[in-house]
Amino acid sequence: xxxxxxxxxxxxxxxxxxxxxxxxxxxxxxxxxxxxxxxxxxxxxxxxxxxxxxxxxxxxxxxxxxxxxxxxxxxxxxxxxxxxxxxxxxxxxxxxxxxxxxxxxxxxxxxxxxxxxxxxxxxxxxxxxxxxxxxxxxxxxxxxxxxxxxxxxxxxxxxxxxxxxxxxxxxxxxxxxxxxxxxxxxxxxxxxxxxxxxxxxxxxxxxxxxxxxxxxxxxxxxxxxxxxxxxxxxxxxxxxxxxxxxxxxxxxxxxxxxxxxxxxxxxxxxxxxxxxxxxxxxxxxxxxxxxxxxxxxxxxxxxxxxxxxxxxxxxxxxxxxxxxxxxxxxxxxxxxxxxxxxxxxxxxxxxxxxxxxxxxxxxxxxxxxxxxxxxxxxxxxxxxxxxxxxxxxxxxxxxxxxxxxxxxxxxxxxxxxxxxxxxxxxxxxxxxxxxxxxxxxxxxxxxxxxxxxxxxxxxxxxxxxxxxxxxxxxxxxxxxxxxxxxxxxxxxxxxxxxxxxxx
Amino acid sequence: xxxxxxxxxxxxxxxxxxxxxxxxxxxxxxxxxxxxxxxxxxxxxxxxxxxxxxxxxxxxxxxxxxxxxxxxxxxxxxxxxxxxxxxxxxxxxxxxxxxxxxxxxxxxxxxxxxxxxxxxxxxxxxxxxxxxxxxxxxxxxxxxxxxxxxxxxxxxxxxxxxxxxxxxxxxxxxxxxxxxxxxxxxxxxxxxxxxxxxxxxxxxxxxxxxxxxxxxxxxxxxxxxxxxxxxxxxxxxxxxxxxxxxxxxxxxxxxxxxxxxxxxxxxxxxxxxxxxxxxxxxxxxxxxxxxxxxxxxxxxxxxxxxxxxxxxxxxxxxxxxxxxxxxxxxxxxxxxxxxxxxxxxxxxxxxxxxxxxxxxxxxxxxxxxxxxxxxxxxxxxxxxxxxxxxxxxxxxxxxxxxxxxxxxxxxxxxxxxxxxxxxxxxxxxxxxxxxxxxxxxxxxxxxxxxxxxxxxxxxxxxxxxxxx
Numbered sequence: 001x002x003x004x005x006x007x008x009x010x011x012x013x014x015x016x017x018x019x020x021x022x023x024x025x026x027x028x029x030x031x032x033x034x035x036x037x038x039x040x041x042x043x044x045x046x047x048x049x050x051x052x053x054x055x056x057x058x059x060x061x062x063x064x065x066x067x068x069x070x071x072x073x074x075x076x077x078x079x080x081x082x083x084x085x086x087x088x089x090x091x092x093x094x095x096x097x098x099x100x101x102x103x104x105x106x107x108x109x110x111x112x113x114x115x116x117x118x119x120x121x122x123x124x125x126x127x128x129x130x131x132x133x134x135x136x137x138x139x140x141x142x143x144x145x146x147x148x149x150x151x152x153x154x155x156x157x158x159x160x161x162x163x164x165x166x167x168x169x170x171x172x173x174x175x176x177x178x179x180x181x182x183x184x185x186x187x188x189x190x191x192x193x194x195x196x197x198x199x200x201x202x203x204x205x206x207x208x209x210x211x212x213x214x215x216x217x218x219x220x221x222x223x224x225x226x227x228x229x230x231x232x233x234x235x236x237x238x239x240x241x242x243x244x245x246x247x248x249x250x251x252x253x254x255x256x257x258x259x260x261x262x263x264x265x266x267x268x269x270x271x272x273x274x275x276x277x278x279x280x281x282x283x284x285x286x287x288x289x290x291x292x293x294x295x296x297x298x299x300x301x302x303x304x305x306x307x308x309x310x311x312x313x314x315x316x317x318x319x320x321x322x323x324x325x326x327x328x329x330x331x332x333x334x335x336x337x338x339x340x341x342x343x344x345x346x347x348x349x350x351x352x353x354x355x356x357x358x359x360x361x362x363x364x365x366x367x368x369x370x371x372x373x374x375x376x377x378x379x380x381x382x383x384x385x386x387x388x389x390x391x392x393x394x395x396x397x398x399x400x401x402x403x404x405x406x407x408x409x410x411x412x413x414x415x416x417x418x419x420x421x422x423x424x425x426x427x428x429x430x431x432x433x434x435x436x437x438x439x440x441x442x443x444x445x446x447x448x449x450x451x452x453x454x455x456x457x458x459x460x461x462x463x464x465x466x467x468x469x470x471x472x473x474x475x476x477x478x479x480x481x482x483x484x485x486x487x488x489x490x491x492x493x494x495x496x497x498x499x500x501x502x503x
Numbered sequence: 504x505x506x507x508x509x510x511x512x513x514x515x516x517x518x519x520x521x522x523x524x525x526x527x528x529x530x531x532x533x534x535x536x537x538x539x540x541x542x543x544x545x546x547x548x549x550x551x552x553x554x555x556x557x558x559x560x561x562x563x564x565x566x567x568x569x570x571x572x573x574x575x576x577x578x579x580x581x582x583x584x585x586x587x588x589x590x591x592x593x594x595x596x597x598x599x600x601x602x603x604x605x606x607x608x609x610x611x612x613x614x615x616x617x618x619x620x621x622x623x624x625x626x627x628x629x630x631x632x633x634x635x636x637x638x639x640x641x642x643x644x645x646x647x648x649x650x651x652x653x654x655x656x657x658x659x660x661x662x663x664x665x666x667x668x669x670x671x672x673x674x675x676x677x678x679x680x681x682x683x684x685x686x687x688x689x690x691x692x693x694x695x696x697x698x699x700x701x702x703x704x705x706x707x708x709x710x711x712x713x714x715x716x717x718x719x720x721x722x723x724x725x726x727x728x729x730x731x732x733x734x735x736x737x738x739x740x741x742x743x744x745x746x747x748x749x750x751x752x753x754x755x756x757x758x759x760x761x762x763x764x765x766x767x768x769x770x771x772x773x774x775x776x777x778x779x780x781x782x783x784x785x786x787x788x789x790x791x792x793x794x795x796x797x798x799x800x801x802x803x804x805x806x807x808x809x810x811x812x813x814x815x816x817x818x819x820x821x822x823x824x825x826x827x828x829x830x831x832x833x834x835x836x837x838x839x840x841x842x843x844x845x846x847x848x849x850x851x852x853x854x855x856x857x858x859x860x861x862x863x864x865x866x867x868x869x870x871x872x873x874x875x876x877x878x879x880x881x882x883x884x885x886x887x888x889x890x891x892x893x894x895x896x897x898x899x900x901x902x903x904x905x906x907x908x909x910x911x912x913x914x915x916x917x918x919x920x921x922x923x924x925x926x927x928x929x930x931x932x933x934x935x936x937x938x939x940x941x942x943x944x945x946x947x948x949x950x951x952x953x954x955x956x957x958x959x960x961x962x963x964x965x966x967x968x969x970x971x
Contacts, residue, residue, distance in 0.1 A: 085603055089784040091596070091665040092583040092605060094698050124780055126827075130800055135783025192800065194788070281827035283780055283836070286669035288699055307703075 051241045052218055054172075054208035055233075060179065061104045067178055068095035068138060079195035087196050089133035094287045095178075099309070102145070102291065105176050106314050109146030111321055112171045116311050118293050120145040122176075122285040127278060130194050131181035141282050144175035145291065152323060154341055164337045205233050209240045211248065219244070220254040224261055224268050236261040240268050325350070333357075333364035342372055348386030349376070355393035362400035370400060374414070378421055390423035399428040409488050412437040440487045443495075449487075450495045453478050464500060472496065505529060506945050509570060509683035516562055516573045523558040523573030527551050527617055530575045534619065544580045545588050546620040551575070554617045561615065570686050572615030580621035582608055582674070583663035587618075591665050593626045595811030596791045605663020606695045607674045614690055626813050636668045637770060637885070638865075638892025640675025641904035645865035645917030648906040648943060650934075652676040652684045653892075655925045656899035657702045659688075660695030668777040669700075671896040679945065681905070681935040685711045688927065702925070709928045714936040718752030723858035727763035728891060734868035737916055740907050741864050744918055747940060748862070758858060760849040765842050766894045767886050772826050772839035773897075778816075779823025785811060815881045847898040854923045860933050861921040863891050865904040869914035891919060901927040903934045906943040915943075 061067070069086035086093040109116050121143040124136040149171035154164040181196040205228075210221035224240055227233045239261075244254050259268040294303070296312045320328075326340035335343075343350045353371045357364060375396065379389060399420070403413045412432070419431045432438055440446055454461050457478060463471035472493065479492045507515070515521050531548055558573035567573070578584060581591045583601040590596045604612065612618065624639070644651025652675060659674050666672050674691065678684045689708030694701045724745055729738070749755045787793035787807030794806035812820070826835040853861070867887055876884065895902045901924070904917040920937070922930030 088789050090583075090601060090603070090790065091589075091591075091599075091784070092601070092661075092663040094662050094700075096697060096699055126780060126783055128783070128786065128801070128804055130788060133784060133786075133789050135786060136780060279829050281780075281824060281829075282832070283776060283827055286700075286777065 048214060049211050049245050050214045051209065051211045052221075053237055054221075056206040056208070058177075058204040058206075060202045061101050063098060063100045063104065065098055065100075067098050067101045067176060069093075070096070077197055079193075080197060083196045087133070089135075095138055095285070097288060097291065101176060102293075102309055103314060105145045105174060106293065106309065106311055107318060109149065109174050110311075110315050110318055112146070112149035112151055112174070114146035114149030114171060114174060116146050116293060117143060118295075118298065118311075119143065120176075120291045120293075122288040122291070124283050124285050126281045126283075129180070130192050131196070133181070133196065137178050137180065138285050138288070139177040140175035142284070144173045145293075146174040147172070149174070154326075154337065156338065164341065204228060207233060207237050207240070209237055209244065210254070211241060211244045219248075220256050222254060222256065222268075223258045225258055225271065227261055232261060232263060235266060236268055239266060243268065333368060335365070335368045339368055339372055342376070346376065346379075346386060352386050352389070352393050356397045356400070359394055359397035360400045360404070362397075362404040366400060366404070370396065374417055378417075391417070391420045395420055395428060402428055402432060406439060406488065408432055408437050408439055409485065411485060412439070436484065436486070438486060440483050446483070446487060446491065447495055447499070449482055450479055450492065450499055453482055454496070454499065461500070505533065506679070508680045509574060509678070509686055512574060513567075513570045513572070516558075517567060519562070523555040523562070523617065524552065526573060527555040527575060527619075530619055542623055543577070543620045544590055544592060544623050547587055547618055550587065551617045551619055554612075554615070558615050558617065568613070568615040569690075570614075571611065571690065574616050575619045576611055576616045577619045577622050578608055578611075579624055581624060581665040581667075582621075583665065584608055584618070584621065587621065589621065589665070591626065592624050593811065593813070593816070594792055595785045595808075599791045601663075603663065605674075606660035606697060607691050608663060610690055611687075626816055636671045636673075636774065636893075637889040637896055640677060641865050641892050641902060641917075641919060642888055644677055644904040645906070645919075646870040646915060648909075648915030648917070649904075650676075650678050650681050650684050650906070650938070651865075651904040651917075652678075652688060652927075652931070653895065653902045654688060654692065654927055655901040656896075657700055658693075658706070658901075658925065658927060659691045660693075660698040660701050662695055662697040666777075666781050668774050668896075669781065670777065671774070671899075673896070681903070681931055681938050682711060684903070685709060685928075685931050685935075688931070692927075711928070711932050711935050713939075714932055716752070717748060717933075717936060720748070720753040720860070720933065721858050722748045722753055722755045723758040723853055723861045724755065725760045725763070725853075725861055725863060726757050727760050728863045730867075730890070732867050732887065732890075733864060736910050737864045737866070737868055740916055741862070741918060744862060744907065744937070747937075751940075755862075756858070758853045758856070758861070760846075760853065760894070762842065762845045762849050763894065766846055766897065767890065769839045769842040769846065770889070770893045770897060771822075771882075771886075772835050773843060775819045775823035776826045776836055776839075777823070779820045779827065782812070782816065782820050787811070818881075843897050846894055850894075850898045850900060850921070859922075860930060863919045863921065865891055865917045865919040867891075869910040869912060869916055895921055898924075900924055901930050903930060905934050905938055905941070907941050908943065 066084075066087065069084040084093075086095060106116055120140055122138055123141040125139050125141065126136040128135055150168050151171060152166055152168045154166050157163050157165050181194050184193040184195070185191075186193060204226055207224045207227060208221045209224065210219040212219040222240060222244070224236050227236055240259070247254060255270075258271045260271050261268050293309050293311055294300070295310060299308065299310055322344050326337070326344060329335055329340040329343060330337055343353055349371070352375075353367065356367050356371060360367060375389070375391065378384075378391075379386065396417075399413060399416055402408050402416075403410060408416065415435070415437060416428050416431045419426070419435070420428065426434070453475065457475070460471055460474050460478070464475060475496055476489050476492050479496070480487060480489060483492075512521075512526070516523060516526070531546070531551075534543060534546060555573065558567075561567050561572060580589060582605040583589055583603060585601060585604045587600065589599055589601050608618075638653075640653050641651040643649070653673055654676075656671070656673055661669070661672055661674065664672060664674055676684045676687050676691075678687065686708070689706075693706040694703050722745065745755050785791060785808065786804045792807060792811040794803060794810050796802050796806045809817070825831060826839075850861075867890065879887075892902070900921055902919055902921045904919050906915050906917045908916055910916055920930055920934050922933075
């Protein structure tokens, strides 16, 4: 798996202050200039704090086999069924570097604007733990594969979180690292069960947090370990910043310690068994020579392409990066930036969207609206992933075509969608036909209906003539009911107005 | 038959003068008779006999696999052997039965060799009798009158060799004749995808030419190796050997390896550091010895490792961890790596000045009697015994010990040749020439066995054990 160091800048706090009068500043490393005439003496208890957050992200590489052994990687395999001799650290086994993992690390480095180190080294990091059979982990501490990158991201700001502003975060380094096993603690039997297939979760984050007054040196940092979801990561960091500020304002001090996040209580707590600082006794990994990467200029003549990795070739094979995709979506489909974020943040949604676009005549804005509101809404309600959707892109495209050609009204379309979601195998056209949802196209019939409704409700007609603005809507509503919602309200309104003006 | 060269035995097998099963049984008979020497930890009679049967079939059909088909071999007990207990002579791995063969073991078996058993060693190969890593192939060879070959680092796969010092370990070959060692080396050498430190260049089995003219050779004699502790007998033999080369027309010159005196300490720092790391996996969880304590994982680790390792091993682990601590790393480990580079460069410089091989003693003296041996502690003994051999491991060079003569006490003495990196063939060619000149007496096994029997009658030695 790979690991990235990401250093963020001061966090912007959302929500109301919780009793403390401290404020944070948001913004980058350069502070906003305060014009003199608005400066005032800080009141007692009111200090400006800046928080610094560094993330250590453990991400598992998607590959068929592991980083150093030939073992397969397979989701939800039975415990200890995918363990090679090397994974079990049998004596005499040696690590062999997996090419695909190196390529993945290079791709990640390039996508994050890093400098790729043409030479990187492997080290052993020693500690004893049940899920670490060798007593050490192979990592890249001295010279990792990629350094000095950055990531530009968007964040929703504004009163209604509707505006997107861009920020940049530094990526200190990316290193290749061996995954550990997985421990399951059985407190009832005082046992720990170890599964050496691989570690839990595809993403684990450790957050390093400190606070300080701007202009002063950075504060002591704490490390909050093993956060598994973005949501809890945010909560943990928020809590930890608050905790540190409170502690310091009360005259206390922050210990350089490791903490874990208690999900139930929503707070960080010190980790019991991390007493004293760990000395990992780093040592070069003697069984792995330095990792050498090449590019077009440095590639040795006649080099076997199976044996070498060419950074330039990998760069060419990089897929379109998200920021480029988002920009393209905004330009091509005239959608709002926040829409482009949503489309990309949901797995499979962009592909779904693009498939609908391909198959429908309806204009892109309509597609965007249907996909992001109706479709996504239904998914979220039932906690489904895009790939689990009962409604296919083709089906939605067909539905939108019907809407576009005014064969059905928009409320009818919503009904059809609901039916589609039941996944009974019917096409939109079939549903429309079965449920008689077609828009009444017959102008004459519609005019007759309007006429008869007006005749049947003279009081309402009077209200309209008196100038009651809501009365016309009642009439429209009555006509719609009479048509079993199969008429376009705009058309009804036009007919009624015409007929009313004639009387 | 048991004293012949590999090729002679192989020819005899081909011609049907002897069968693999007969050969196998002769060996086992000798093994039984010499059991008191405790040379074997595990004797694999069933396995070997089965392999012998298969070999016999092949010979009958005229389909022998090569020079090693039907030849009995023994493998040191720190090589992983599938289905056969592998202990490294340590309590820690008592009862450990690996599920795979070391690459070198597999290569020998693929050639039809018969595995007689797993031989004894000092616990995890850490005693003065040697480490594969500082001379434990050449040392015993010198003491026992055998040829001991240490190939270039990176030539032979370490996959399955339970490591002591990964950056210095090399599988070593012990035979009676240089030709035999060359045959085996030819089979073992070559890139192994399972060992990333093996070189990629293709290697083919080599035949050693019979050198007749040494006049184009340049032999280097490192002057720093003339130490006061060198026994007069060894010194004399070393001098005679140099004279021999000179008299046959070779150029023999004094050379200098200036950093020799730092070698032992440097070796000690790097060796213990890597050892501490390599021993970290022995925690009783996955394989091997596990103590009875189950109060907590840490308590289990501690007790398992105290019970599983002897004090030499534990001492080295503690030293190694000390050198790897953050506050010591720069001053010890990094410094030692730098000194190692200097030592390696010493050899490079000498070889660049036109020297083909270096000629040195292998050991300070003949084998020291047991009672004498145990007077000094392990560290001192290691330092003394490895003095001529371990710099070679640090530089990754090939070296070979050739038996030269018997001492006044009747014990063998050997001399060492050190070659350029990956010039193993040239090294062995020169060694073979030297071997022919020296004509070291072949061990007369029958006499030896008779001697042993008479010793056995003496009750004292019934409980004799070389295992520390």
